[in-house]
Amino acid sequence: MPSFSKSTLRRNITGITFIAVLLLAACAPNTTPAVPATVVAPVTIMTFNVENLFDTTHDDGKTDSTFLPLAAKQSEQHKAECATIVVDRWRDQCLNWDWSETILAHKLEVVAKAILQVNNGRGPDILALQEVENLAILERLRTEYLADAGYRPAILIEGQDLRGIDVAFLTRLEVAGEPVLHPFTPSDEFANRQADTRGILEATFKLPDGELLTGFSVHFPAPFHPTEMRIQAYKFLNQLRSELPEDRFAFAAGDFNTTSTENEKKDLLGTLVRGIWRVAHEEGCANCLGTQYYEADDKWSYLDMILWAQRPERGAQATWDLRKDSVKVANKTTDQVTKNNTPARFLLPEGSGVSDHWPLLVSIEFTQKQQLGEGI
Numbered sequence: 001m002p003s004f005s006k007s008t009l010r011r012n013i014t015g016i017t018f019i020a021v022l023l024l025a026a027c028a029p030n031t032t033p034a035v036p037a038t039v040v041a042p043v044t045i046m047t048f049n050v051e052n053l054f055d056t057t058h059d060d061g062k063t064d065s066t067f068l069p070l071a072a073k074q075s076e077q078h079k080a081e082c083a084t085i086v087v088d089r090w091r092d093q094c095l096n097w098d099w100s101e102t103i104l105a106h107k108l109e110v111v112a113k114a115i116l117q118v119n120n121g122r123g124p125d126i127l128a129l130q131e132v133e134n135l136a137i138l139e140r141l142r143t144e145y146l147a148d149a150g151y152r153p154a155i156l157i158e159g160q161d162l163r164g165i166d167v168a169f170l171t172r173l174e175v176a177g178e179p180v181l182h183p184f185t186p187s188d189e190f191a192n193r194q195a196d197t198r199g200i201l202e203a204t205f206k207l208p209d210g211e212l213l214t215g216f217s218v219h220f221p222a223p224f225h226p227t228e229m230r231i232q233a234y235k236f237l238n239q240l241r242s243e244l245p246e247d248r249f250a251f252a253a254g255d256f257n258t259t260s261t262e263n264e265k266k267d268l269l270g271t272l273v274r275g276i277w278r279v280a281h282e283e284g285c286a287n288c289l290g291t292q293y294y295e296a297d298d299k300w301s302y303l304d305m306i307l308w309a310q311r312p313e314r315g316a317q318a319t320w321d322l323r324k325d326s327v328k329v330a331n332k333t334t335d336q337v338t339k340n341n342t343p344a345r346f347l348l349p350e351g352s353g354v355s356d357h358w359p360l361l362v363s364i365e366f367t368q369k370q371q372l373g374e375g376i
Contacts, residue, residue, distance in 0.1 A: 040208045040366035042323060043173070046124035046330065047253035047304050049219070050111050051346055051355035052165070053141070054133040056104055062164030064133065066090070070098035097348045106351045110335045112145035114354050118330050118361050123149040126205060127170040128217040128253035130198075132156060138168055146170070155203050157181035162195035167217040167254060169203050176212055179203040184236055186221075186229050193229065197221055200237060207249075209366055211320060214244055218254035227266055230258060234272040241276070241309060249320050250309040251364075252277065255357065259294065260301040277307035280362045284327025291329060291358045293342040304360050319366055326363035 054067035065073070065081050072078070073095065082094035115123045123146065132138050138154040152175065156168035159181055169179070183199040198219040205213045216237060221229040234256075241250055258268050273279060281288060281302050290300035308322045331337060336354045338344045344353035 042326070042363040042365045043126065043207060043213075043320075044119050044124040044326075044361060044363050045126045045128070045215075045251060045253060045306060046115070046118065046359050046361045047128040047130075047217075047255075047306055048111075048115065048330075048359035049130040049255045049304060049355060049357035051131055051357065053107065053111065053129075053131060053137055054099065054104075054164070055137045055140075056099055056101055059134060059164050062133075063162055064164050066094045066097055067099040067133075069100045070096070093348075099348070103348060103351050107346055108141050108145050110333070110346075110354045112141060113333045114330065114336055114359060115146065116149065117332050118359075123151075123170075124361060125172050126215060127151075128215065129168040129170065130217070130219040130255045131165045132168045133164050134158065134166070135168075138170070142170060155179045155201070157199075157201060159183070159199045160195065161198050165198065165219070167198055167201045167219050169201065169215065169217055171203075171205055173205040173207070173213075176204045176206050182236070182240060184233055186232050190226070190229055190232075193221070193225060196225070197229075197233075200240060202240065207320065207366070209319065212248060213320070213364075214248055214250045216240060216250070216252040216254075218252055218256065220255065220257045223257050223259050223262065227262060227268075230256070230262075230268065231266075231272065234268065238272070238276055249364075252307040252309075253305070253360075255303050256305050257303055258301070258305075259303065260290070260299055261297065273307065277309055278322060280306040280308060280322060280327045281360065283322060284324040284362070285329065285360075288327075288329045291343070291360055292356060295342070302360075304357055306360055306362050308362075308364070320364050321367070323363045323365045326361070326365075328361050330359040330361050 052067065054064055056067065056069055058064060058068065065078055079095065082091055085091040085094055115127065118124055135154060135156045138156055142151050142154050150172050151170045152172065154168060154170055155175070156166055157179065159166050160183060180202045181199045182202060184197050186194060186197065201217040203215055205215065207213050218237060220233040237252055244250055263269055269279060290302050291304040292301050294301065310321060336344055336358065343356050343358050345356035346353045
């Protein structure tokens with residue numbers, strides 16, 4: 001039997017081991033080791049029609065005479081203006097509501113409580129608002145009643161609505177570029193109704209990973225207007241989305257004023273929304289009734305919706321996606337709910353309630369799936 005030195009024996013063993021490793025590697029499936037997914041904190045989005053968030057002074061060119069202190073409503077001119085209002089309830093409010101600083105402070109307080117009930121008391125990361133009179137009253141809400149939420153300066157651009165109600169955003173996220181208000185102009189047959197419409201507010205936000213998210217805050221024509229006006233508003237929104245960069249994440253949030261009855265008859269969501277947007281409350285919120293209740297018909301509706309548009313090329317590898325189990329109606333403050341468990345509109349003289357709409361909330365979630373040395 002030949003004899004080997006210790007060094008020769010070590011070299012032979014090493015060589016055999018190396019060959020065995022190569023053979024095992026050749027037989028193994030051709031896979032790349034997976035790297036754990038990178039997780040970033042989710043971003044919460046809320047929409048909230050705050051029902052007549054007006055200050056106590058008159059804005060030139062706007063019919064805001066209902067929202068004035070009673071002492072400012074004693075002139076014959078004011079009474080004459082109120083007399084032109086055809087709806088009894090609205091005419092009585094114009095004449096008799098005392099929209100005082102005390103009442104306004106209470107309104108701001110209960111609106112803030114409704115906003116702060118989510119996200120561990122911080123409020124949503126992005127808040128789309130409707131029925132806000134002007135930037136000054138929104139800044140008062142932000143700086144005095146939502147100060148601890150850390151919202152950046154409010155985003156509101158004055159629109160054409162004759163009452164003076166506007167759409168707006170509050171957000172903690174950095175804003176990219178300048179927000180734009182796109183005026184909504186219905187077709188000529190509805191030209192006499194244009195003063196009762198709001199534009200679509202567009203703003204782009206920087207997500208925590210550096211991606212951009214464009215949001216649209218909307219308030220479509222009210223249900224007493226013809227359905228065709230809302231159809232035109234949906235088409236206008238879809239056009240604005242189509243003009244975004246193809247790789248842009250986007251959402252639309254607000255009061256779409258599409259009742260459940262109208263949708264059953266006209267299928268506006270089927271023809272104008274699904275396939276273009278994902279409807280948050282249809283993917284989650286299975287036990288929710290809606291965001292608004294119409295007592296005359298005993299009907300619940302999702303007048304308020306959040307629509308989500310995912311980057312099309314990402315597919316299953318989407319970095320930001322709607323989290324279905326996060327969709328909910330935010331209605332847990334006592335001021336928001338009537339004894340019949342419906343939305344409690346804000347009423348005078350007692351200053352009860354908050355709004356005739358409940359806020360809707362959703363989270364979008366970041367999950368980056370990648371393999372070793374290879375990003376998506």
